[in-house]
Amino acid sequence: MKFIYRRLLLFVPTLLVLSFIVFLMLEVTPGSAATAILDDAASDEAAALLCAQLRCDQPLVMRYIGYLSDVLRGDFGVSIRSGREVISELLLRLPPTLIVSSGAIILALIAGGLIGSLAAVRHGTRLDIIITLFTSIGASMPTFWVALLLVSLFAVRLRWFPVFGMGDGLAPYVLPILAVSLALVPGLTVLIRSTVLEVRQQAFVSTAFGKGLSRERVYLHHILRVAAIPIVTYVGMQAVHLIGTLVTIEVLFSLPGLGGLAVQAALDRDPMLLQGSVLTIAAITLTILLAVDMAVMLLDPRIIRTAE
Amino acid sequence: MASRIALRQQRYQSTATVFFPLPALRSVSLRLKVAVGLLLLIGLAAFVLPNLTPCDPAAINPSERMLPPSHEHPLGTDMFGRDMFSRVMYGARPTFEVAIGAVLIGAVPGVALGLVAGSKRSLFDQIFTQVVDAWIALPGVLVALVLAAAMGRSLFVLALALGISSIPLFYRVIRAETMRISSEPYVEAATSLGADRKAILLRHVFPNVAPSLLSLVTISIGRMLLATSALSFIGLGAPPPSPEWGSLLAEGRAYMETSWWLIWYPGVAIALTTFAIFLFGNALRDHHGCSA
Numbered sequence: 243m244k245f246i247y248r249r250l251l252l253f254v255p256t257l258l259v260l261s262f263i264v265f266l267m268l269e270v271t272p273g274s275a276a277t278a279i280l281d282d283a284a285s286d287e288a289a290a291l292l293c294a295q296l297r298c299d300q301p302l303v304m305r306y307i308g309y310l311s312d313v314l315r316g317d318f319g320v321s322i323r324s325g326r327e328v329i330s331e332l333l334l335r336l337p338p339t340l341i342v343s344s345g346a347i348i349l350a351l352i353a354g355g356l357i358g359s360l361a362a363v364r365h366g367t368r369l370d371i372i373i374t375l376f377t378s379i380g381a382s383m384p385t386f387w388v389a390l391l392l393v394s395l396f397a398v399r400l401r402w403f404p405v406f407g408m409g410d411g412l413a414p415y416v417l418p419i420l421a422v423s424l425a426l427v428p429g430l431t432v433l434i435r436s437t438v439l440e441v442r443q444q445a446f447v448s449t450a451f452g453k454g455l456s457r458e459r460v461y462l463h464h465i466l467r468v469a470a471i472p473i474v475t476y477v478g479m480q481a482v483h484l485i486g487t488l489v490t491i492e493v494l495f496s497l498p499g500l501g502g503l504a505v506q507a508a509l510d511r512d513p514m515l516l517q518g519s520v521l522t523i524a525a526i527t528l529t530i531l532l533a534v535d536m537a538v539m540l541l542d543p544r545i546i547r548t549a550e
Numbered sequence: 551m552a553s554r555i556a557l558r559q560q561r562y563q564s565t566a567t568v569f570f571p572l573p574a575l576r577s578v579s580l581r582l583k584v585a586v587g588l589l590l591l592i593g594l595a596a597f598v599l600p601n602l603t604p605c606d607p608a609a610i611n612p613s614e615r616m617l618p619p620s621h622e623h624p625l626g627t628d629m630f631g632r633d634m635f636s637r638v639m640y641g642a643r644p645t646f647e648v649a650i651g652a653v654l655i656g657a658v659p660g661v662a663l664g665l666v667a668g669s670k671r672s673l674f675d676q677i678f679t680q681v682v683d684a685w686i687a688l689p690g691v692l693v694a695l696v697l698a699a700a701m702g703r704s705l706f707v708l709a710l711a712l713g714i715s716s717i718p719l720f721y722r723v724i725r726a727e728t729m730r731i732s733s734e735p736y737v738e739a740a741t742s743l744g745a746d747r748k749a750i751l752l753r754h755v756f757p758n759v760a761p762s763l764l765s766l767v768t769i770s771i772g773r774m775l776l777a778t779s780a781l782s783f784i785g786l787g788a789p790p791p792s793p794e795w796g797s798l799l800a801e802g803r804a805y806m807e808t809s810w811w812l813i814w815y816p817g818v819a820i821a822l823t824t825f826a827i828f829l830f831g832n833a834l835r836d837h838h839g840c841s842a
Contacts, residue, residue: 256680256683256684260685263688264696352701381770381828382825383824384817386783390799391801482686493784508695509699523692524692
């Protein structure tokens with residue numbers, strides 16, 4: 243348990259360092275975002291407001307500490323374009339991002355698990371060769387292009403789903419979830435295939451079969467349990483890639499999520515909104531990494547035992 | 551503690567791995583040959599053909615708008631009557647420039663820092679490793695967004711952003727490799743003979759890190775290619791009329807209902823090029839038999 247607490251505690255300094263990196267990027271880039279935007283701010287009032295928000299009369303470290311303490315109190319500043327509180331904007335945009343990212347991870351695990359296990363069970367057959375060939379090609383295709391092709395097939399030709407973010411309920415989320423999950427499926431499939439093949443050779447699997455357990459039971463309770471560890475680790479190391487993909491896909495489908503918000507803020511040169519949305523997305527990424535580490539520890543008690 | 555490091559090490563090392571168990575191409579030398587052949591073809595189309603043919607990718611021809619692929623225009627024409635074949639061909643160069651530039655910007659500092667941090671357990675190593683832990687959680691897209699807001703949209707800013715966000719990856723892999731090689735007997739022997747640290751790093755450690763670095767660089771170029779086109783697709787690359795592959799797709803998106811070729815061929819170009827690069831990196835890795 244101590245180890246788990248330690249990992250949880252470590253989350254705080256990591257998040258702090260990350261927030262400082264984001265802050266620095268906005269501050270010290272040549273012709274820093276803030277001053278560049280100040281120069282072409284529409285009116286003196288807007289410039290004065292922004293200047294007050296960015297604390298442009300204080301030194302860098304003080305500005306960071308000030309921003310941080312505001313953020314901790316839930317104050318992310320005000321958007322200079324819409325004049326609205328950044329925090330309300332962020333909360334509004336959070337649900338679509340969470341739906342798509344969690345949906346994509348779950349779908350990728352199910353699809354990758356099924357296809358990978360199938361390839362492992364039918365190891366060496368024509369089906370296995372076809373699956374591995376498709377995963378290799380899939381890994382080379384840009385996700386946003388696959389998404390475009392999905393839209394042109396399912397939304398434009400077949401009219402099963404709305405084109406680009408229109409419609410009510412969950413229908414607009416189906417294609418984005420499918421597209422983001424396709425970024426993970428090729429790697430997961432190959433990983434699950436090779437792990438299942440490897441685990442199947444081990445003695446405890448033969449024992450389980452020898453006890454007369456059914457094939458389904460051995461797969462679910464013995465093989466998949468052990469195979470789950472590298473699989474979860476893989477999802478963790480792909481989390482950053484997943485978030486990057488998510489931003490692109492949100493823009494492509496015009497989904498009202500955080501990624502779309504960040505891109506809009508960057509193109510509009512809206513500093514407080516940009517800083518707030520980038521920080522939130524980065525925090526989500528860190529949370530996924532933390533959750534993955536937790537899951538690995540729960541799945542593999544040896545890690546905790548060797549640590550203590 | 552040890553296991554936390556092991557956990558992390560595993561995560562970052564396998565980040566560099568692209569899985570390619572192509573059964574039809576099991577032999578490494580065959581894979582190398584196929585990859586080199588493909589890359590030569592693509593290089594020819596990207597860097598030699600545009601100089602030889604008189605075709606102009608920006609030539610507007612209103613009478614030939616939205617033509618499907620034909621003998622005259624093998625990949626069709628776009629909404630201004632521009633020839634898609636020459637546009638896709640010209641699009642290769644900016645895409646490659648950004649991808650290779652990004653890898654250089656990421657690899658040079660990443661490798662240098664990784665070598666220094668991995669050769670000796672120091673305070674620098676501990677602090678930088680913590681920083682990298684946070685840094686690695688920052689997707690390249692976000693860095694690109696911030697830089698684009700500050701410095702405007704251009705292909706250089708795109709390469710800079712992608713490069714900056716890939717420094718941690720190079721740092722991680724090179725640091726782990728350096729640590730592994732530093733404990734080899736020949737490094738210990740060199741130390742005991744009184745060789746100084748710099749000479750050991752450059753003459754003994756670096757040459758042995760180089761093979762894994764080579765395949766990591768290759769695979770990174772493929773990844774950067776995908777990222778470059780994705781970012782310029784969402785409007786963070788050079789403003790139009792840049793013929794970069796991602797921008798071509800972004801332009802074609804509005805006409806996808808009627809003109810499938812506009813969103814089909816630039817994507818095929820990206821996928822084929824990435825496939826060739828990944829195959830090359832994969833074959834290199836197996837050829838050297840290294841793990842990263």
